[in-house]
Amino acid sequence: MTPALNVEGISVALGGREVLRDVGFSLAPGAFCGLIGANGSGKTTLLRTILGFTAPSAGRVTLGGAVGYVPQKLQLDPDMPIRARDFVELGLNGHRFGFPFPSRARRARVEELLSAVDAKTFADQRIGELSGGQQQRVLIAHALIREPKLLLLDEPLANLDLRAAAEIIALLKRVAAQGVAVLISAHDMNPLLRAMDRIVYLANGRAASGKTQDVVRTEVLSALYGYHIDVIRVHERILVVAGEHGAHGHEHVAAIP
Amino acid sequence: MFEPYMLDAWIVATLVALAAGCAGYFVVLRGAGFAAHALPMAAFPGAALAGLLGIARFYGLAVFALGGVAGLAWLKRAQRPDAATALVLVAMLGLGALFLSLSGQYSNAVYALLFGQILGVGAADLPPAFGIGIGVPVVLLLCFRPLTYSALVPDLAATRGLSGAGLDLLFLGLLAVTSAVALPIAGALLVFTLMVGPAAAARNLVRAPLPALGVSIILALLIAWAALALAYLTGLPSGFFVGTLSAAAYLAARLTRRLSP
Amino acid sequence: MMLLQPGFLASVPVQNALLIGAGAALLSGAAGVFTVLRSQSFAGHALADVSSAGGAMAYLLGISPLLGFFSLSVLGALALEVIGTRRAAERDLAAGIVLGAGMGGTALLLYLDVTVKGSAGAAVSVMFGSLFAAPPGLGVAVALGALAGLLGLGLIYRPLLLASLDSELAKADGVNTRLLGTAYLLLLALAVTLSAMAVGAILSTALLIGPAAAALRLAHSPAAAMGLAALLGLFCAWGGVWLAYQSYGWTPGHVWPVSFFITALVLAVYAVASLVRRG
Numbered sequence: 001m002t003p004a005l006n007v008e009g010i011s012v013a014l015g016g017r018e019v020l021r022d023v024g025f026s027l028a029p030g031a032f033c034g035l036i037g038a039n040g041s042g043k044t045t046l047l048r049t050i051l052g053f054t055a056p057s058a059g060r061v062t063l064g065g066a067v068g069y070v071p072q073k074l075q076l077d078p079d080m081p082i083r084a085r086d087f088v089e090l091g092l093n094g095h096r097f098g099f100p101f102p103s104r105a106r107r108a109r110v111e112e113l114l115s116a117v118d119a120k121t122f123a124d125q126r127i128g129e130l131s132g133g134q135q136q137r138v139l140i141a142h143a144l145i146r147e148p149k150l151l152l153l154d155e156p157l158a159n160l161d162l163r164a165a166a167e168i169i170a171l172l173k174r175v176a177a178q179g180v181a182v183l184i185s186a187h188d189m190n191p192l193l194r195a196m197d198r199i200v201y202l203a204n205g206r207a208a209s210g211k212t213q214d215v216v217r218t219e220v221l222s223a224l225y226g227y228h229i230d231v232i233r234v235h236e237r238i239l240v241v242a243g244e245h246g247a248h249g250h251e252h253v254a255a256i257p
Numbered sequence: 258m259f260e261p262y263m264l265d266a267w268i269v270a271t272l273v274a275l276a277a278g279c280a281g282y283f284v285v286l287r288g289a290g291f292a293a294h295a296l297p298m299a300a301f302p303g304a305a306l307a308g309l310l311g312i313a314r315f316y317g318l319a320v321f322a323l324g325g326v327a328g329l330a331w332l333k334r335a336q337r338p339d340a341a342t343a344l345v346l347v348a349m350l351g352l353g354a355l356f357l358s359l360s361g362q363y364s365n366a367v368y369a370l371l372f373g374q375i376l377g378v379g380a381a382d383l384p385p386a387f388g389i390g391i392g393v394p395v396v397l398l399l400c401f402r403p404l405t406y407s408a409l410v411p412d413l414a415a416t417r418g419l420s421g422a423g424l425d426l427l428f429l430g431l432l433a434v435t436s437a438v439a440l441p442i443a444g445a446l447l448v449f450t451l452m453v454g455p456a457a458a459a460r461n462l463v464r465a466p467l468p469a470l471g472v473s474i475i476l477a478l479l480i481a482w483a484a485l486a487l488a489y490l491t492g493l494p495s496g497f498f499v500g501t502l503s504a505a506a507y508l509a510a511r512l513t514r515r516l517s518p
Numbered sequence: 519m520m521l522l523q524p525g526f527l528a529s530v531p532v533q534n535a536l537l538i539g540a541g542a543a544l545l546s547g548a549a550g551v552f553t554v555l556r557s558q559s560f561a562g563h564a565l566a567d568v569s570s571a572g573g574a575m576a577y578l579l580g581i582s583p584l585l586g587f588f589s590l591s592v593l594g595a596l597a598l599e600v601i602g603t604r605r606a607a608e609r610d611l612a613a614g615i616v617l618g619a620g621m622g623g624t625a626l627l628l629y630l631d632v633t634v635k636g637s638a639g640a641a642v643s644v645m646f647g648s649l650f651a652a653p654p655g656l657g658v659a660v661a662l663g664a665l666a667g668l669l670g671l672g673l674i675y676r677p678l679l680l681a682s683l684d685s686e687l688a689k690a691d692g693v694n695t696r697l698l699g700t701a702y703l704l705l706l707a708l709a710v711t712l713s714a715m716a717v718g719a720i721l722s723t724a725l726l727i728g729p730a731a732a733a734l735r736l737a738h739s740p741a742a743a744m745g746l747a748a749l750l751g752l753f754c755a756w757g758g759v760w761l762a763y764q765s766y767g768w769t770p771g772h773v774w775p776v777s778f779f780i781t782a783l784v785l786a787v788y789a790v791a792s793l794v795r796r797g
Binding site for chain 2 (some may be wrong): 006032052054067069071074076079080082083086087090092093095096097098099100125126142157182
Binding site for chain 2 (some may be wrong): 532540555557558559560562563601610613614615616617618620621622623625626629632638639642645646670678689718720721723726727731738745755769770774775777778780781782785786788
């Protein structure tokens with residue numbers, strides 16, 4: 001089966017600084033993968049490289065089909081006369097020039113996507129007035145309407161409360177079950193632990209990838225960070241902690257997400 | 258007020274309102290209020306220079322309006338786009354002050370270009386007015402979805418191959434052409450006011466994009482017609498009525514929205 | 519060529535023009551730094567346009583132009599506040615609406631100036647200024663106004679700076695940002711009024727934004743930017759007056775407009791500042 005995404009040894013330099021070095025992994029259709037790393041570890045750069053916004057200095061990205069992208073947040077004036085359903089429809093034809101005649105087929109398709117993400121109750125509200133979780137659903141419907149093989153989400157859980165986050169994860173799990181590879185960036189892996197079957201862990205511009213239990217281990221992460229890291233499991237949660245033998249010589253027991 | 262000699266004024270007011278009401282929807286959507294004010298103003302010295310050189314006014318207006326677009330596009334890459342817009346605006350107006358003074362066209366010309374002389378339009382003004390009254394809405398409707406998409410989420414639009422800078426240029430170019438045509442017949446103030454007031458009111462009244470565009474056009478038409486009728490009946494300048502009626506429409510729309518459940 | 523023609527400084531209209539130009543440039547330069555930092559250029563320009571209605575009113579009622587311009591730009595500032603300035607996008611729209619209504623008033627009043635008072639030149643002098651024809655007492659009044667404005671700006675300088683950089687942070691520190699915003703808009707109204715005395719209503723934005731934008735490219739601290747903007751503005755204003763005085767005889771029978779020279783110098787200063795920054 002051709003992979004939905006194949007990233008082969010890409011390096012990216014921004015402003016003379018190497019942000020990503022020799023990062024490689026691949027996702028099969030239906031994979032649910034977390035892209036985990038602290039702020040500034042290069043998650044957004046990696047997503048932008050996959051989308052083609054940033055050209056890698058080495059390596060290449062191969063896609064198995066269309067890509068859907070869900071940005072972190074909509075920066076919108078709440079008064080904009082755009083309803084949730086109009087926004088979903090723009091996913092289908094927002095790039096097309098021509099008279100905007102309404103069409104019954106398109107309307108049915110939008111309706112279908114709105115119910116798939118449980119957004120029908122607020123479909124006729126201005127999108128700028130929706131809550132963070134509701135906007136996230138609309139953005140996901142907007143990305144899915146073109147039937148992508150790969151769905152990229154930039155920190156979708158960052159601005160959500162626990163319940164809304166759990167609902168979004170459940171929704172994305174359903175999406176993956178239909179054969180779409182899902183790649184979610186997050187600075188905290190814990191909300192995703194049960195859902196994700198693969199992980200790409202970014203630190204120091206390098207990546208470790210594989211099954212979660214194979215990657216999130218003391219040896220692997222220590223090698224990635226370049227100094228001793230303890231992986232501690234507490235009540236089905238994972239804490240990644242810089243240990244006493246920290247490379248910088250001082251003890252800090254801060255959780256590195 | 259429907260005498261034969263008033264017919265041209267009615268037609269021109271209708272066409273200018275069609276263009277401005279339609280463009281205004283996108284001005285508000287794209288947050289281009291300052292640019293929409295700056296472009297008609299930037300075109301204005303063109304008329305003065307044309308008078309000085311003895312060439313047709315339209316060419317002067319078009320050159321300066323498009324020059325304004327180039328200036329805006331060039332300076333927009335600077336850190337502070339609003340300050341850049343202000344500088345383009347004063348650069349053009351400074352030239353306007355010079356040309357007017359050199360050409361000896363004093364207050365009357367300034368007044369007519371800024372505030373319009375819609376009661377004085379003639380048959381010669383009709384063809385260009387038809388050009389923008391029909392051309393601008395058609396082009397904007399053809400670009401309706403891309404203009405909307407790139408204004409809402411530039412990043413997502415870029416993933417679908419839409420160039421934000423290119424669409425910006427296209428849109429500002431349309432504003433410039435509208436300004437160049439409408440300035441001598443309707444005045445800079447009327448063009449700008451019809452671009453901002455109706456559209457800002459419309460988005461408080463309806464939630465969906467196409468209806469908002471429709472309401473914006475209808476309000477622009479109503480305001481233009483009312484202003485023309487009031488100007489005819491009272492003998493006072495039409496710019497006064499357009500300015501105050503637009504503000505009133507906006508305030509009424511905001512109030513309606515606040516009072517409705 | 520002699521740098522100063524005999525009689526330049528001895529001429530009373532020139533003295534008056536220099537005083538008005540100085541007052542306008544100093545306050546507008548300093549206040550303009552905040553206008554640029556707060557991305558309120560459009561609001562500043564809208565106040566200037568609205569103030570033109572006051573200029574036209576002054577002709578009609580025969581009152582001091584300073585009073586006319588100032589009363590209307592204050593009215594404009596209050597209207598901006600009332601219409602709501604919660605969000606940046608809404609703020610631009612509010613500026614547009616207020617501008618449209620204000621200029622509508624200008625259209626009416628200028629029309630009345632011509633028909634009732636027979637002041638045919640009102641449109642040009644209100645919009646583009648007529649510095650050499652300013653009434654003799656105006657210079658002192660503008661200088662006093664500028665002094666008061668600078669004093670007020672100094673009083674709110676620190677909280678205003680904090681609020682301009684991060685309004686949430688200012689709120690957390692107990693600053694009443696709404697009140698501060700209003701106070702600042704009123705100062706802006708004063709600055710715009712004084713500049714309108716020098717270069718006319720629609721060109722006053724040149725003295726407000728140009729020197730400030732140039733200074734912000736060069737200076738490393740806000741206070742230094744304010745000082746530099748005031749000095750650059752002063753250079754442009756006085757340079758413009760001098761050039762206009764020189765221009766007599768460049769074209770037959772004309773003095774070129776002061777407003778043109780001041781605006782041109784402002785743009786030149788901005789261009790040089792951008793080049794210095796890049797080079």
